[in-house]
Amino acid sequence: xxxxxxxxxxxxxxxxxxxxxxxxxxxxxxxxxxxxxxxxxxxxxxxxxxxxxxxxxxxxxxxxxxxxxxxxxxxxxxxxxxxxxxxxxxxxxxxxxxxxxxxxxxxxxxxxxxxxxxxxxxxxxxxxxxxxxxxxxxxxxxxxxxxxxxxxxxxxxxxxxxxxxxxxxxxxxxxxxxxxxxxxxxxxxxxxxxxxxxxxxxxxxxxxxxxxxxxxxxxxxxxxxxxxxxxxxxxxxxxxxxxxxxxxxxxxxxxxxxxxxxxxxxxxxxxxxxxxxxxxxxxxxxxxxxxxxxxxxxxxxxxxxxxxxxxxxxxxxxxxxxxxxxxxxxxxxxxxxxxxxxxxxxxxxxxxxxxxxxxxxxxxxxxxxxxxxxxxxxxxxxxxxxxxxxxxxxxxxxxxxxxxxxxxxxxxxxxxxxxxxxxxxxxxxxxxxxxxxxxxxxxxxxxxxxxxxxxxxxxxx
Numbered sequence: 001x002x003x004x005x006x007x008x009x010x011x012x013x014x015x016x017x018x019x020x021x022x023x024x025x026x027x028x029x030x031x032x033x034x035x036x037x038x039x040x041x042x043x044x045x046x047x048x049x050x051x052x053x054x055x056x057x058x059x060x061x062x063x064x065x066x067x068x069x070x071x072x073x074x075x076x077x078x079x080x081x082x083x084x085x086x087x088x089x090x091x092x093x094x095x096x097x098x099x100x101x102x103x104x105x106x107x108x109x110x111x112x113x114x115x116x117x118x119x120x121x122x123x124x125x126x127x128x129x130x131x132x133x134x135x136x137x138x139x140x141x142x143x144x145x146x147x148x149x150x151x152x153x154x155x156x157x158x159x160x161x162x163x164x165x166x167x168x169x170x171x172x173x174x175x176x177x178x179x180x181x182x183x184x185x186x187x188x189x190x191x192x193x194x195x196x197x198x199x200x201x202x203x204x205x206x207x208x209x210x211x212x213x214x215x216x217x218x219x220x221x222x223x224x225x226x227x228x229x230x231x232x233x234x235x236x237x238x239x240x241x242x243x244x245x246x247x248x249x250x251x252x253x254x255x256x257x258x259x260x261x262x263x264x265x266x267x268x269x270x271x272x273x274x275x276x277x278x279x280x281x282x283x284x285x286x287x288x289x290x291x292x293x294x295x296x297x298x299x300x301x302x303x304x305x306x307x308x309x310x311x312x313x314x315x316x317x318x319x320x321x322x323x324x325x326x327x328x329x330x331x332x333x334x335x336x337x338x339x340x341x342x343x344x345x346x347x348x349x350x351x352x353x354x355x356x357x358x359x360x361x362x363x364x365x366x367x368x369x370x371x372x373x374x375x376x377x378x379x380x381x382x383x384x385x386x387x388x389x390x391x392x393x394x395x396x397x398x399x400x401x402x403x404x405x406x407x408x409x410x411x412x413x414x415x416x417x418x419x420x421x422x423x424x425x426x427x428x429x430x431x432x433x434x435x436x437x438x439x440x441x442x443x444x445x446x447x448x449x450x451x452x453x454x455x456x457x458x459x460x461x
Contacts, residue, residue: 002058003112006031011119021074028066035059036096043100052100057108060093064113068120068131079127083134086113090138103148110135110151114158124169126182129219132158133189140193144200149208152197156212159186163219170226180235183223187239190216195246198253210259217243217263221270229274236271240264247312258312265316269323279332279354285324286361292317293368297375310376314369321365325393332358333400352408359400366393 013024036059043052064086071082090109097106114132121127139155142148163186170179194212217239224232224239246252246260268288276284296313329335332355370390 002054003061003116006058006062022076025066025070025074025076028062028069032059032061032063032066035062036093039096053102053105053108056093056096056105057112060089060096060109061112061116063089064093065116065120068117072121072127079130083130086131086134087138090135091141094138094142098142098146101146103146103150106139106142106148106151107154110139110154110158124165124173126166126176126178129159129162129166129182129186132162133185135159136189136193140196143193144196152193152208152212156190156193156215159190160215160218162186164222167219167223167226170223175223175226180223180227183219184235186219187216191242191246195252195256198256206255209253210255213256214259214263217267221267224270224274233271233275236267236274239267240271243267248309261312261316265319268316269320272320279358282324282327282332282358283361285320285327286358286365289317289320289324289365290361290368292320293365293372297368297372310372314372314376317365317369317372321369321393324365325362328358328362328397328400333362333396349408352404355400356404356408359397359404362397363394363401366390366397370394 013019013027019027035055039052039054039056039059042048042055067077067082067085067089070085071077071079077085090113093109094106097103097109114135117131118128121131136155136159139151143151143155163183166179167183191213194209194216197212198209220235220239224235226232227235243260243264247257247264249257252260272284272288273281292313296310296317299310299313367390373386373390
């Protein structure tokens, strides 16, 4: 409430024209210094803790906001100098919090300055991102020294929110170089502080660094969707590479590596969607799902750590396979081809080639994922429905491959007869081959009955 009164006083001074710009800045600085001096005095008195915290937080925030006003509103200082002043002021207020061992004071200094900064910088500007990032940087040494979880979150949240507002506004107002720099600075600084917190703060609440790391790339990922095709793809791909590197780094704590793996998967998916469209997007998704499943398959025998990596890759591959499979169902190989081959000819020879390619990729991705999961052995023997679903996806891709091949060879009567005739035969042959190979998984053997039942149903129909 004290800080709110000071801010309202400054607003009234501007609106009513009570003082000129220079006296306003000087008066605000004097008021901040007086409050800090009173806080030091009151803190020495018995029972003066509450008043000292309120005065110190208000004085530090007033000085911080005065620095913003001097650089942004009145342009007495260049913006870099205003940021330097803000860093010194915030570091001073946090130094008192460190000396008094008061996390509440540290939170009040950071939160108070961040809460009222938009009134001076604007709500959606890169300047707001810069000034709240200064607060996060100033809070980091005290947070690391005292292991204060509340201060860590208080410093991280305003930066992410400001970055999201700035990146989101770019969709309406367009983006500039400073917008891109601001959105990129948030994950760089946030991830760095999160990793340092995990490495140095043994007493920091264990869930805080993963939360900080998970929040940090959000502004950059949002901005990537607002950029043109290739710059947006490059930004999302850069986040993918960095996050994948953290996921693979043995020196990083396991929970942070898990979060980094999720970030890499999300950013990689975004980069794929931004870079490709139409049938090329389907091909890219299925190709990535196949590669990830094969790599997971190879990692499965590499020990406990490699096994954990394999599970993460399989989850990511499943997501890519799901979206790519839905693309196949919606466009390249629609379900009506199970009853008649006519829709395949709508796209001409190019459409047939595309349908054949995506069908083969769908088969490869589903088969690789199925055998990788079976090799890891994490699902046990009660995963019959999952095996049946995976084999169903393989056989659906087989339908597209057989029909596409038949119609490419003979796009008239012969293709219409040979393709549908070969489909039910293959649906019976594939399960028999699996059984003859002596597949050890009982769930996988039992799921072979599904295609046989589907074959009989299609024959009756």
